[in-house]
Amino acid sequence: MSVTAAKGFTASGIAAGIKENGNPDLALVVNNGPRLAAAGVFTSNRVKAAPVLWSEQVLKGGLVSAVVLNSGGANACTGPKGFQDTHATAEKVAEVLGHNAGEVAVASTGLIGLLLPMDKLLPGVVAAAQQLTEHGGEKAAIAIKTTDSVHKTSVVTKDGWTVGGMAKGAGMLAPGLATMLVVLTTDADVESDVLDMALRAATRTTFDRVDSDGCMSTNDTVLLLASGASQAAPEYAEFAEAVRAVCDDLGQQLIRDAEGASKDIKVEVINAASEDDAVEVGRSIARNNLLKCAIHGEDPNWGRVLSAIGTTQAAFEPDQLNVAINGVWVCENGGVGDDRDKVDMRYREVHIVADLAAGQETATIWTNDLTADYVHENSAYSS
Amino acid sequence: MSVTAAKGFTASGIAAGIKENGNPDLALVVNNGPRLAAAGVFTSNRVKAAPVLWSEQVLKGGLVSAVVLNSGGANACTGPKGFQDTHATAEKVAEVLGHNAGEVAVASTGLIGLLLPMDKLLPGVVAAAQQLTEHGGEKAAIAIKTTDSVHKTSVVTKDGWTVGGMAKGAGMLAPGLATMLVVLTTDADVESDVLDMALRAATRTTFDRVDSDGCMSTNDTVLLLASGASQAAPEYAEFAEAVRAVCDDLGQQLIRDAEGASKDIKVEVINAASEDDAVEVGRSIARNNLLKCAIHGEDPNWGRVLSAIGTTQAAFEPDQLNVAINGVWVCENGGVGDDRDKVDMRYREVHIVADLAAGQETATIWTNDLTADYVHENSAYSS
Structure with a gap:
């Protein structure tokens, strides 16, 4: 309609x-x-x-x-x-x-x-x-x-x-x-x-x-x-x-429908000191090429989430960060959390929660994985 | 040694x-x-x-x-x-x-x-x-x-x-x-x-x-x-x-030696109002995934250079921007310049010059193209 x-x-x-x-x-x-x-x-x-x-x-x-x-x-x-x-x-x-x-x-x-x-x-x-x-x-x-x-x-x-x-x-x-x-x-x-x-x-x-x-x-x-x-x-x-x-x-x-994508990634930032902080952290995670490749490979690589958070100016303490991937808290207090082998990444939607433990604000950013198809499609677009 | x-x-x-x-x-x-x-x-x-x-x-x-x-x-x-x-x-x-x-x-x-x-x-x-x-x-x-x-x-x-x-x-x-x-x-x-x-x-x-x-x-x-x-x-x-x-x-x-790269890209920003402006613009160009894919495909896609410049806070007027790729000024005064078919991109090194026409400062950022090999290498790193 x-x-x-x-x-x-x-x-x-x-x-x-x-x-x-x-x-x-x-x-x-x-x-x-x-x-x-x-x-x-x-x-x-x-x-x-x-x-x-x-x-x-x-x-x-x-x-x-x-x-x-x-x-x-x-x-x-x-x-x-x-x-x-x-x-x-x-x-x-x-x-x-x-x-x-x-x-x-x-x-x-x-x-x-x-x-x-x-x-x-x-x-x-x-x-x-x-x-x-x-x-x-x-x-x-x-x-x-x-x-x-x-x-x-x-x-x-x-x-x-x-x-x-x-x-x-x-x-x-x-x-x-x-x-x-x-x-x-x-x-x-x-x-x-x-x-x-x-x-x-x-x-x-x-x-x-x-x-x-x-x-x-x-x-x-x-x-x-x-x-x-x-x-x-x-x-x-x-x-x-x-x-x-x-x-x-x-x-x-x-x-x-994003070009070449095989995963839709929901990046939810919680317990941020401000909504701006939550958006800044969410974007930083959503734009991290290494993480986007890892998600493509169905690898719950939370280290790349933390390194993306670390590049922001948001309020947080590194040793209080928690990260869940598809419901499994693989990173707790800035270090190793629950067993990463528990994370099931077979489905198209992937849900990353980044807990900044710094307040009560939240924001959700959506992104896609980075794939060889994305590269192929965008390396030949104008020809 | x-x-x-x-x-x-x-x-x-x-x-x-x-x-x-x-x-x-x-x-x-x-x-x-x-x-x-x-x-x-x-x-x-x-x-x-x-x-x-x-x-x-x-x-x-x-x-x-x-x-x-x-x-x-x-x-x-x-x-x-x-x-x-x-x-x-x-x-x-x-x-x-x-x-x-x-x-x-x-x-x-x-x-x-x-x-x-x-x-x-x-x-x-x-x-x-x-x-x-x-x-x-x-x-x-x-x-x-x-x-x-x-x-x-x-x-x-x-x-x-x-x-x-x-x-x-x-x-x-x-x-x-x-x-x-x-x-x-x-x-x-x-x-x-x-x-x-x-x-x-x-x-x-x-x-x-x-x-x-x-x-x-x-x-x-x-x-x-x-x-x-x-x-x-x-x-x-x-x-x-x-x-x-x-x-x-x-x-x-x-x-x-960057992972999976097939091109080394020298992004040279010239005639910037300040060195900080030149670095900001250089980084924005160097991080544009669409441009990096285009370079991989040997496509002198200067529109993606301009769209990357446009996301910065640097001093410039859109209709005064000039871009050269491997010595050919494919974008002049913010629009179509010399014939893009003249650009030879067969070699590993690619040289992009972004002329901001806003001053006399310069900076050079080096990056690589984005390739399917990069995706493959980084989607399987921890497994």
Whole structure:
């Protein structure tokens, strides 16, 4: 159901010829109102793709009538021409739909440093507009895939209103969001400043804590559009929780589809002095290549967990650290704990708990193992 | 020639039975004076192995009469018993040689979280002491190997005095030094505070800028011992340069022997506003897994260089960044530069230049590519 689960939205996904292999590569999502409220969060990478620079400006107005997304090219590091191309894309959408270009968000994903084939993209916008339907969410989700093996959608339905969404992303997944495009829609009647608050709260504990390979993209974009078509005005807490639930579900789908991964690793940091400490320690563990290799080899190598914790500035005493892997406390008080042979690592999900014994705060970071397939996939991406 | 190239030193390397495969695993380096001056730098990981905690104390006195090193076990995360074992090892060396245990440094390398087999190690100390010779440097260098494919030694000889050394390390190579043990010796007549200054200056621009996999060890130790046996007292600048040259040579040998690597990558950051900026950017590039995979695939993927630069706090404007790979400026002014097909990446050494166009400072970080062999080697290490 994706982005068309909520009332007031139409969408489409087509093959415009941007991808040489002929796969779908252009998606359009349109908010038919009555409300056009929107919020967005973008990559914190200082090298931002042209569509990110454009859409950040659009979102400042708090109104988005349509989102056009393409795979097959990131339009990043493409200079003034790249920005002109993004602008022209928004203008074309506005022209075809009778919208204002200043309310059309643009998102792109694919290889950095290549100009988009505008002779294919602009006619594609016309074709995509012709195919807009209330059932187009699935096709839109398929059209934004790059190396994704599956398309990702999620829907939460409450009393008379709905939050739904689609996501793509399978590599370069990291801290401040990663080659990740997400469009969320809702028919709840919510103003843009409330959307913004709910979206930032949701991404902070979901997408921001999905750290597949520590690499931050130039293109990350998460948009939340509200049509108000349900005429329901939920309480903030309930609305925010629905947005969080959809983000969490999509984030989990991203991790499960990470390039070349054979394990999904849940790094849970407990008893930290602060949430910041817990996140810092979780990220350090999640980015440790040696540990990620060990997990791939089904080796409960807790020494690598401790050495990762030791590189952080978090509050802890080395001789009070405890680590559990899949429920077995293999490290106690900074040293050897329970028998590591008890750890069963045959399944895809691996659960690491790092107990800092320094407070009561907690955070969970999701990552993947490091595999030969990851290397193969990413050593041949642009060729 | 290693640690016995300088006059006044004897060394040995034996198989004590710590490694189950019977390979050499215990090394002893003895300073026979007349001077016993020493300096040391240690891992900045807050989870420090027992021998690091011990040797840091020893070095505070500025005197080291002997260094005992073992491979086959890191003695890290081993609690009070691990520290007692390190202490007992130093005491045994002192007893056998007639030294003061408070002047005996200890270094260990191998798997974290296992107690050392003291019933083999202590008799090994006796055997190693019996085999001390002025030609033992090579054997000592061999005995400290873990996954190293070759042993590493380096010597610089000046007018009447010498600096020599040995190193081990092939993985977990990172910022503040990594599973790296280094012993340097000199027969120059230099006091410990001058040794300390020269060693810190040398490691800051050599070992500290070798970043094979971003993982910082619990055991890194670099020691510099001076015997004064040459009776030569060099100028500081000349002495410091000799120490730097030996560190630089050993650092290069570590990179060339990094686990599973097929490329040595020199990341040179130029025109930075500060040296700190240059180092931050260099490390960010050197740790980007996607870029490291691309280099493995001989793909001059400069977009991944830019996305790595974009995650830093360094001073730069995205549209002024330039990147050269093996001499071809593939990125100019933040966008597409010269033809990427001109880049020849067939050889082992790859040279990336990142021009920040923000000042005049520079720094060079060395790293390796990310390969399936790295994954294989590190997913099976403890089994």
